[in-house]
Amino acid sequence: MDTSQKLLIETLKKHGFSASKSRIAVFSALLHQEPLTMSEIVHKLSGKVDRATVYRTIELFEKVNVVQRLHIGWKYKIELTDQFHEHHHHIICQSCAKLIAIDGDSHIEKDIADLAKKYSFSITSHQLEIKGICKTCQLLDV
Amino acid sequence: MDTSQKLLIETLKKHGFSASKSRIAVFSALLHQEPLTMSEIVHKLSGKVDRATVYRTIELFEKVNVVQRLHIGWKYKIELTDQFHEHHHHIICQSCAKLIAIDGDSHIEKDIADLAKKYSFSITSHQLEIKGICKTCQLLDV
DNA sequence: TATATAATTGCAATTTTGTCGCAATTTTAT
DNA sequence: ATAAAATTGCGACAAAATTGCAATTATATA
Numbered sequence: 142m143d144t145s146q147k148l149l150i151e152t153l154k155k156h157g158f159s160a161s162k163s164r165i166a167v168f169s170a171l172l173h174q175e176p177l178t179m180s181e182i183v184h185k186l187s188g189k190v191d192r193a194t195v196y197r198t199i200e201l202f203e204k205v206n207v208v209q210r211l212h213i214g215w216k217y218k219i220e221l222t223d224q225f226h227e228h229h230h231h232i233i234c235q236s237c238a239k240l241i242a243i244d245g246d247s248h249i250e251k252d253i254a255d256l257a258k259k260y261s262f263s264i265t266s267h268q269l270e271i272k273g274i275c276k277t278c279q280l281l282d283v
Numbered sequence: 284m285d286t287s288q289k290l291l292i293e294t295l296k297k298h299g300f301s302a303s304k305s306r307i308a309v310f311s312a313l314l315h316q317e318p319l320t321m322s323e324i325v326h327k328l329s330g331k332v333d334r335a336t337v338y339r340t341i342e343l344f345e346k347v348n349v350v351q352r353l354h355i356g357w358k359y360k361i362e363l364t365d366q367f368h369e370h371h372h373h374i375i376c377q378s379c380a381k382l383i384a385i386d387g388d389s390h391i392e393k394d395i396a397d398l399a400k401k402y403s404f405s406i407t408s409h410q411l412e413i414k415g416i417c418k419t420c421q422l423l424d425v
Numbered sequence: 426t427a428t429a430t431a432a433t434t435g436c437a438a439t440t441t442t443g444t445c446g447c448a449a450t451t452t453t454a455t
Numbered sequence: 456a457t458a459a460a461a462t463t464g465c466g467a468c469a470a471a472a473t474t475g476c477a478a479t480t481a482t483a484t485a
Contacts, residue, residue, distance in 0.1 A: 191434065264414070269412075273405050301460095305463070432482085455459100
């Protein structure tokens with residue numbers, strides 16, 4: 142069992158939830174993956190974990206900060222939170238729908254921390270989504 | 284007719300769409316409002332504008348940058364874009380679900396512009412969503 | 426390791442959300 | 456005022472998400 146799975150189990154226990162087979166299966170489906178849509182996750186686990194359970198699990202995971210939703214255009218995808226991989230943001234090309242993960246930018250991170258202080262918030266997470274047109278599409282589009 | 288409605292009509296015309304009654308109704312439902320969910324908008328306009336039309340209108344509005352989706356937890360809400368009110372971000376309390384609009388922060392705006400340059404993207408919009416616990420809830424929660 | 430209790434799951438039904446084609450209506454340009 | 460084009464409402468449909476409940480699985484404790 143790898144470290145991230147241990148962390149998952151620890152997190153679930155800490156919040157008083159059990160580390161069931163299904164939950165671990167859902168987690169594994171997300172590990173080392175691009176962000177996935179709900180139906181992708183459901184499909185990937187079909188025969189193993191029921192759709193209702195996948196939904197309930199993702200909801201739970203979101204609550205205990207194991208996953209986060211990434212919003213892309215109309216829809217959304219699910220990815221593990223920063224505990225399980227490097228913190229990053231996304232930049233999306235509106236034209237070709239390319240999704241680029243960009244490394245956490247220390248300036249922005251600092252600004253957000255400052256904002257939190259200003260509003261007396263204790264931050265648990267943040268997401269920055271940038272939409273634009275990538276270089277290739279800029280050149281192609283007349 | 285106020286300025287923002289004029290701007291709407293202008294925007295629609297510019298893109299070759301007509302400024303129909305329904306579209307103006309949808310726009311009005313959003314003006315001077317907190318961000319609304321789709322079903323809130325549909326409900327608010329029930330009897331006046333059909334659900335399918337509301338969806339088609341919001342889709343169109345998003346395309347011509349009149350509205351943007353704001354993602355909050357599982358769902359999303361719709362609000363007018365920065366053309367119709369000051370640019371801002373949101374900070375959400377996970378505990379009491381309070382949604383606070385925070386003024387555009389010039390540091391963050393600048394950092395985002397720099398990022399765009401780095402990745403050769405031409406930015407059309409961005410959204411920053413910060414989740415945390417507000418001061419009140421920090422004090423209440425033991 | 427066996428067992429009681431509590432938590433979790435799958436199933437099937439249902440609700441909610443979003444989409445589509447098409448005829449009727451409204452808007453726009455002339 | 457009128458014709459052409461765009462938009463709308465309707466109703467049917469498809470997809471996504473939720474729910475109650477009985478059956479199963481996990482957990483804690485003996």
